[in-house]
Amino acid sequence: MAEKMPAIMKTKPAYGAELVEVDVPKPGPGEVLIKVLATSICGTDLHIYEWNEWAQSRIKPPQIMGHEVAGEVIEVGPGVDTLEVGDYISAETHIVCGKCYACRHNRYHVCQNTKIFGVDMDGVFAEYAIVPAQNAWKNPKDMPPEYAALQEPLGNAVDTVLAGPIAGRSTLITGAGPLGLLGIAVAKASGAYPVIVSEPSEFRRELAKKVGADYVINPFEEDPVKAVMDITDGAGVEVFLEFSGAPKALEQGLAATTPGGRVSLLGLFPRDVTVDFNNLIIFKALEVHGITGRHLWETWYTVSSLIQSGRLNLDPVITHKYKGFDDFEEAFELMKAGKTGKVVFFPHKG
Numbered sequence: 001m002a003e004k005m006p007a008i009m010k011t012k013p014a015y016g017a018e019l020v021e022v023d024v025p026k027p028g029p030g031e032v033l034i035k036v037l038a039t040s041i042c043g044t045d046l047h048i049y050e051w052n053e054w055a056q057s058r059i060k061p062p063q064i065m066g067h068e069v070a071g072e073v074i075e076v077g078p079g080v081d082t083l084e085v086g087d088y089i090s091a092e093t094h095i096v097c098g099k100c101y102a103c104r105h106n107r108y109h110v111c112q113n114t115k116i117f118g119v120d121m122d123g124v125f126a127e128y129a130i131v132p133a134q135n136a137w138k139n140p141k142d143m144p145p146e147y148a149a150l151q152e153p154l155g156n157a158v159d160t161v162l163a164g165p166i167a168g169r170s171t172l173i174t175g176a177g178p179l180g181l182l183g184i185a186v187a188k189a190s191g192a193y194p195v196i197v198s199e200p201s202e203f204r205r206e207l208a209k210k211v212g213a214d215y216v217i218n219p220f221e222e223d224p225v226k227a228v229m230d231i232t233d234g235a236g237v238e239v240f241l242e243f244s245g246a247p248k249a250l251e252q253g254l255a256a257t258t259p260g261g262r263v264s265l266l267g268l269f270p271r272d273v274t275v276d277f278n279n280l281i282i283f284k285a286l287e288v289h290g291i292t293g294r295h296l297w298e299t300w301y302t303v304s305s306l307i308q309s310g311r312l313n314l315d316p317v318i319t320h321k322y323k324g325f326d327d328f329e330e331a332f333e334l335m336k337a338g339k340t341g342k343v344v345f346f347p348h349k350g
């Protein structure tokens with residue numbers, strides 16, 4: 001095996017990243033080394049690339065980027081008895097402590113000591129990467145690597161869509177970025193109807209339709225609340241799923257939700273938001289969920305089963321595939337311009 005490998009690294013506290021040659025790492029106790037078969041770009045990677053305020057406060061360059069991954073175990077570190085060479089795995093990216101108050105209540109998804117690959121330590125945008133054995137998820141051998149890598153963000157979408165009943169429920173999804181598109185796929189596979197999507201980008205509205213949205217709305221050209229009321233005969237939607245992080249979308253979605261309906265919020269807002277709590281939430285008796293990460297490990301079982309069921313329409317979500325990392329800057333710039341769904345790298349060119 002090679003001793004050096006290419007990796008996309010955040011080398012400096014500034015915009016961008018570099019493709020560098022680094023040593024192939026050695027797995028320490030409790031870790032495995034994987035050959036990365038597929039790895040996809042998350043919005044968080046874009047924030048790190050752009051070096052926004054959040055990235056500046058959290059990331060300590062130099063560091064290999066990336067956290068969504070599928071790979072084959074090629075070396076097992078000391079003390080690992082749950083994995084062996086040849087296993088085909090994906091990874092839960094949250095490394096949880098198992099000791100804090102939340103963990104001891106089985107709320108690992110809100111562990112207060114969470115560390116994340118590619119955020120708090122070297123990540124997976126490389127030919128080989130280290131994964132702690134406790135974070136590995138074994139995949140069926142016939143799952144395509146690009147789907148296997150998508151399981152992590154799919155977990156975010158599954159927790160958002162399935163935070164309450166969805167089958168046969170009218171559903172509004174705001175934001176059809178990569179996460180919202182996965183949300184549409186999960187909602188459709190789970191029997192939601194009609195699925196109404198509000199998204200300003202024409203490119204992404206088209207993708208939303210391909211994934212299965214029943215109606216798409218441009219919120220910059222028509223009033224989404226009126227459009228939802230027209231589609232639902234004045235009732236409003238039973239389920240509102242927020243995937244945009246846009247304050248206006250939150251307000252419109254709450255207004256478009258039927259009294260007694262369910263609201264699940266995944267999108268992260270760029271600043272504090274002001275909402276008319278009395279009229280839009282309390283007097284409407286809405287059920288509101290904040291969504292973060294994935295439930296360990298229930299969500300992974302659901303995600304894996306949904307993919308294996310063949311009912312998730314994922315192909316239109318994956319808009320860009322790259323062999324190797326040579327064109328990584330193009331990939332990030334396209335994603336930044338909103339001209340992509342999910343972008344997947346296959347690090348090994350052969």
Ligand SMILES: NC(=O)c1ccc[n+]([C@@H]2O[C@H](COP(=O)([O-])OP(=O)(O)OC[C@H]3O[C@@H](n4cnc5c(N)ncnc54)[C@H](O)[C@@H]3O)[C@@H](O)[C@H]2O)c1
Nearest residue numbers: 043175176177178179198244245246249267268291292293
């Ligand atoms: N809570 C979590 O654990 C978690 C995990 C991953 C991502 N996120 C967040 O989820 C959100 C979605 O992630 P993504 O990668 O798809 O982001 P993204 O920025 O690519 O997608 C957001 C989409 O919302 C659209 N949008 C903008 N204004 C809108 C409006 N007024 N109404 C409707 N749509 C609007 C944009 O055009 C874009 O397509 C982000 O805010 C991200 O930070 C949260």
Ligand SMILES: C[C@@H](O)[C@H](N)C(=O)O
Nearest residue numbers: 042044116156293294
């Ligand atoms: C870090 C973030 O991007 C990751 N996808 C999560 O679920 O938490």
Ligand SMILES: [Zn+2]
Nearest residue numbers: 042043044067
């Ligand atoms: Zn992510």
Ligand SMILES: [Zn+2]
Nearest residue numbers: 097100103111
């Ligand atoms: Zn913990």
